[in-house]
Amino acid sequence: MEMNDVEDESRALTVVELSDELFRGAVELERTENGVVPHRLPAWVRDRGADSQLLMAEAQPAAVRLAFMTDATAVELDVLPTRFGFRGGPVRPDGVYDVDVDGEHARSFTAEGGNRVWMDLQTGEQTLESGATSTLRLDLPAGRTRVDIWLPYAETTALRQLRTDGAVDPVVDDRPSWVHYGSSISQGSNAATAAGIWPVVAARAARADVVDLGFSGAAMLDPFVARVMRDTPADLLSLKVGINIVGGDVMRRRAFAPAVHGFLDTIREGHPETPILVVSPLYCGIHEETPGPGAFDPEALAAGETRFIATGDPAERAAGRLALEDVRGILRDLVTERAAEDPNLHYLDGRELYGPEDAERFPLPDRLHPDADAHRLIGARFAELALQRFLPAS
Structure with missing residues (x-):
């Protein structure tokens, strides 16, 4: 061509x-x-x-x-x-x-x-x-x-x-359908090309038809997004949540778990038996133990570069402010509790897609978003750990 x-x-x-x-x-x-x-x-x-x-x-x-x-x-x-x-x-x-x-x-x-x-x-x-x-x-x-x-x-x-x-x-497409919700990484931040974003990499590998509801800086568990997912046909639904909640410092521990419950309840209204996969945040060193809000690094901006910093106080986690370690624990426990009555609800630790060892091989260039190589890695792993497991054979 x-x-x-x-x-x-x-x-x-x-x-x-x-x-x-x-x-x-x-x-x-x-x-x-x-x-x-x-x-x-x-x-x-x-x-x-x-x-x-x-x-x-x-x-x-x-x-x-x-x-x-x-x-x-x-x-x-x-x-x-x-x-x-x-x-x-x-x-x-x-x-x-x-x-x-x-x-x-x-x-x-x-x-x-x-x-x-x-x-x-x-x-x-x-x-x-x-x-x-x-x-x-x-x-x-x-x-x-x-x-x-x-x-x-x-x-x-x-x-x-x-x-x-x-x-x-x-096109008459008979591939299984996957609807995914997430943040800027799910939208594609720092990927090299349109098809290089990790959800597309995963969908191609598993022969799935993907709808990507990854919204940069805006994955805040908004109820209207849950309604859109409820009303969208899907063979698998996944939601990767937490990094924007922490980075935006928009919720404390008290509000976060009920918001996730409500989001899942709404989706289940339209998909009573469809597999739902809850994915916790990928590894991100600046926010693992430090709450948000996140911010642009002013020194990097002055040098014409983009990097992010965490500005919260780790000591305030005891009062309910959230770091990524807290979010993962809440999501794991919440899914475990619900799965006792909902066998089609599953949990995936985001560090299985991109963990501390991966951060050494493929450092986050701006401290927040993966590069093109890491997008390919995440997509390949998601295809293996999730899509090939939960989607019907095409």
């Missing part, structure tokens, strides 16, 4: 409707003047004045992909990305699209142009710089193929137009 600037003259390209059936992994599509914007939470959630961090994260299409069967030899996709950065701080790399052909990775590329939103770390003010639409062109081999275009996980993508020189049909 190649990305070309010159249109193939041998077969005319025609516009293909970007119908709902061509998208996988999106909870809802919003049709705007700029194109089709995939969302990972529905409008009724977005319209309730949800937190701005959550609204930004859910509109970033982690694990969302265009998937279709075609006999085309040329495909063009017009996209308008909106990227986010910190004014005067480190510049985030532009998102990377991944393309699979017949289930095999064919190539990766980045869209040029696009909008950029600059955020001021001191005031929270946001400034929009408008940019141009980018055309991505794919040349395909002759014959009927399946094409999956994975969208970047950390930038909003408006898909403006799809053009091909052949017929396009939705």
Whole structure:
């Protein structure tokens, strides 16, 4: 496959409707003047004045992909990305699209142009710089193929137009479905490409169809997310919770366990017997014994780098403030108690996915998020420890 600037003259390209059936992994599509914007939470959630961090994260299409069967030899996709950065701080790399052909990775590329939103770390003010639409062109081999275009996980993508020189049909996907809830690591932070985030790595390895409800900085056990999971078809549901609770310093011990119970109760209303896997936080040295809130390291920012620090006082754990060690104990005990009456509820210690020894081999580059190699490691382990165990055979 190649990305070309010159249109193939041998077969005319025609516009293909970007119908709902061509998208996988999106909870809802919003049709705007700029194109089709995939969302990972529905409008009724977005319209309730949800937190701005959550609204930004859910509109970033982690694990969302265009998937279709075609006999085309040329495909063009017009996209308008909106990227986010910190004014005067480190510049985030532009998102990377991944393309699979017949289930095999064919190539990766980045869209040029696009909008950029600059955020001021001191005031929270946001400034929009408008940019141009980018055309991505794919040349395909002759014959009927399946094409999956994975969208970047950390930038909003408006898909403006799809053009091909052949017929396009939705994919009939009989793979088992997995719905996952988590934080920035589940959304993909520090992964290299769209399909390099650990939930996609795991789903590919286990041949699962994934819906990724990982929300950067915003996995706060919001009841409306539990309702979305309740109402979404799934053969397996998983929730990896705790790091945002600690990092945001949003709950004490008294509130955390009841919030988890309520989240699980809501999911069970729509999935009375579906396996649910509760995953405790991955190893994160700065928060293992130190509560939040987490914060940007000002010395690193001054040097043009991104690193995080924990600013809480470990002595306050006795009064109910939470560090990761506390969260793991609460989750383990809670699942053990509930599993006595709910045999389809399971617990996985997140350190089995990424533990202290892994941190020595693959250090967290910003002290909070794994790098591309660690995402691959986590995904491979989750496929083995969870998906291959709890999903029905495809």
